[in-house]
Amino acid sequence: MIRHFASAAPRLRRMCVLALGAGTALTLAACGSGSDTGAAAKPAASKSPAPQGIITIAAAKAVVDSYESANNRANKARDERLLSTVESGQLNEQSAADYKQYPTWSAKKKKEYGTSFFYQNRTYYIPAAGTASWFAVKATSSYGDHPEALLIFDKTGGSGTYKMTMAFYTPKDEPFPTIAVDKYGLAQVANPSQKVGERSPSELGGLYEDFFESGGTKKAAKVFASSDSSKESTKVYQERNDGKLAAYTTKKYFAQDPAHPTVYALKLAGGGVVTGFPTAHTQEEMLKPQYMSSFQIGPNDEEAVYDQSKRTVITDTFQGQGLAEMSPASKPKVLSIEYRMTDSR
Template sequence: MFRPATRAVHLRRLTALGLGASTALILTACQGSDGSADNTPRTTATQSSSPRGLLTKEAARQAVDTYVKINNRANATRNPGLLNTVEDGQVYEQSSADFEQWDTMTDKDQKWYKSPFYYEDREYLIPAADSGASWFAVKTYSSADTKKRDILLILDKVDGTYKVVMSLYTDQRMPKIAVDENGFISPAAPSTKVGSLAPSRLSATYEDFFETGGKRIAGKTFAPTESSKGSIKVYKSGPSDEVKDYAREKFFAKPPAHPKVYALKLADGGTLAFFPTAHNSELMLEPQWMSSFDLTPGDDEAVYNDAKRDIVVDEFQGQALAVLNPKSKPRVIGIEYRLVDSR
């Protein structure tokens, strides 16, 4: 999903142009567990020589269950410190922003956010112990999602604890992930090119959709998807009708708060990459109107800075999922941004 293209505004001469930045309320932070038992057999002495995974499926299940339990409790009480014990990375940037902007949500959204829900039909994607990876993934569904879209979670070792560092719905079904004869996935090096692009270059290339509408490089690099089309729509929309005669909007790529990229190999020889991404949106009055008007931040922006001003700079932190193939253009199959600051 992507940030909506429109801003709700109204014009007030000499005092303010009311600026409302609406961000997508896609509550990836509050996912849950299926609570199902794992039937993985215990390791015995006769199995000790078999290749080991980074962790067992039982340990992976327990890590996810712990995340779910703490996550639901943190969401109910809006406790970012508690959530940070089981969540980190880009998804925590977004979750903590939800807590900060809590009072701007509708009663309906607040009720939905606080309601516990669960992960169903989990598929644990665990690398071998000698793979060099510190993380594992989980493909799952949310019990609250009637569309039953794929969700991918990444749990990485942070301060000695497995924490969810990325979590995202996809716009289309995920391709088949490569699994070896021992049932382990194969992590891919983010710096290694797959076709025209390496996973580590995805963010910088993708942000061109916001900066130029994809005219510079992104439009030639990526295959069209729901995510990329939505990003172009944001670029083209510009300021709302009431503000467009007085202000301009531009986007500027910025380094994500948590730059680590996670990649794993696919059964068809391609790579699935989970990458962080970020940009600033700058809405600025045209010089000739700066002495006559001010921009008044919207409710979400006012959480961070409620001062009327000539320029409103919003920071959006995001996470995205891409499919890279040696013989075709990369496809972004899920993307989500959240407003995390305004100044």
Template sequence: MTVLAIGVTTAISLTGCGSSSNEAGGDSATPSASPTPKGVVDETTAASVVDDYQKANNKANATRNAKLLGTVEAGQVHEQSKADYKLWPTWTKKRQKTYASPFYYRDRQYYIPTKDSGATWFAVKARSVKDPKDPGGLLIFDKVDGRYKMTAALGLESAPTIALDKNGFATPADPSKKVGTLAPNELGKRYEDFFATGGKQAKRHFASTADTRESTKVYTDRNAGEEGRWSTTTYRETAPAHPKVYALNLTNGGVLAVFPTAHTETSVLKPAYLYNSKITPGEEAAVFNPTPRIAITNSYEGQGLAELQPQKKAKVTELEYRITGSK
């Protein structure tokens, strides 16, 4: 997200009003009536999952207890949270205080697919700030190791209208089905071209947004400044630690997709300096490996939120990365 670490890392904002529970519809006394569909969870259970996550996350953040956090969190968001805990010493006192402060999810709206949809997850739109004008964020809870855990958390640019069926259940979209220029499961791989080439191919598939422009700037400036005199930096797309994509249909015919993404950043000394110089890792990279060396490769794990519309380019509205390793 525009460097808004949501969910497990800081307070976030999410808006809405509760969707219908799985008790809606149907006349059980009529033999010919179709049985009312059941959700992957009911709304009461979903609320309890969010409450448990909130409680454990606040406790874990206070002491950077990764083991405790792992009982309620998984996926890309957990990779980023573990990195946050490691990077804690590099942060300002103000940031540390904000991160460790308790947060509470307000104005929750639950988006629960039916059991027969094939989904194992549900989504929540909520806020952790009191401003009702704040669009909040989208949280995904999936079944991992027999328990529902948060697997993604991203801020919302606006409040998209997620489609509900006649019983109030959310309708998952097929991640492999193309909507406009891309399918949801193509987003991460295609997006990384902004870092690798400045978007030579990606610009054909993605609309220009603040995130695409910032990613392009990373490529453009990769060898600028003093460091560019001594070394050459390149970016390469890599497989995310957790590849699962989540997609929900919107009322306007589009799809809201939560996607994982990842890349490496490699800096290598230029030939003229290979035998008498070393690259000193930056402050964050040094947390993972402080040794000066002739080449440094940093790994980044990311998650993004995009809106896909028929006959339009994909629009990435939130994107965030964390450095998760250095060698």
């Protein structure tokens, strides 16, 4: 799924967990406030002490409950400072953009954004201590058509506090890959720099931007398996010069370094990796040479939030985050990708 110009659903992450032991991959049924139910596989017997996760289930519950409370209040008030206490990374870049562009939305969209929601059917994927600084949660959103989500919580900025740094949503018709856990129920982290087949997770963000730069003809179409996300990204390129300004302007895309470069990767049960990667690009809309001295381009409502002036070139920055399944035997498949305009000049 790709959202290039439009904002997505409000980001309220409500998780409930059963406080079991240290670091177990835990699947939970639906729950509301004060209702913790579910079960986890029992660790296999071992003569040596079982390895511990980077965080206990009880502590993970506290992290996500804190996120829920702060995000719910922040969304209603569009309070960036409050949200930044529980959210970071590419996700926070996008959320901050939502808050800035909120005045341009319809009344219906504003109401939807301020409505609380939570996640059901949750599974926590907690790596062993010493293998990672982050953990993941797979869940079903109560919002809209109940898409499946993968959420990443990491310690960022040297604060020592877990914050949500990435969130991905996959369509119902896109089966979510099975994440690997060891005999103790701990998630197995993959090295983002290690190749899975011909590419590594850390390469995907830069390569994906070719769908916007060239429609995928230079690199991306050869690297990635076809998916709804890749098709929609290619469509953005193909339709870049459609519309009422097409006779006067030319639109181009240029890959950029993402604001937050961290890549996350977990091993899959059947081999391979599922990875969350950051990505970014600029969109440049420029007057054709013959109109440079006589005309200027007026920004749209979202662009005007950052710069209201008319100009001969409008350059918009988009920060994105993508989720991909990687297999040694096939091309990486992007399951979900989403962008927000975060600046215009």
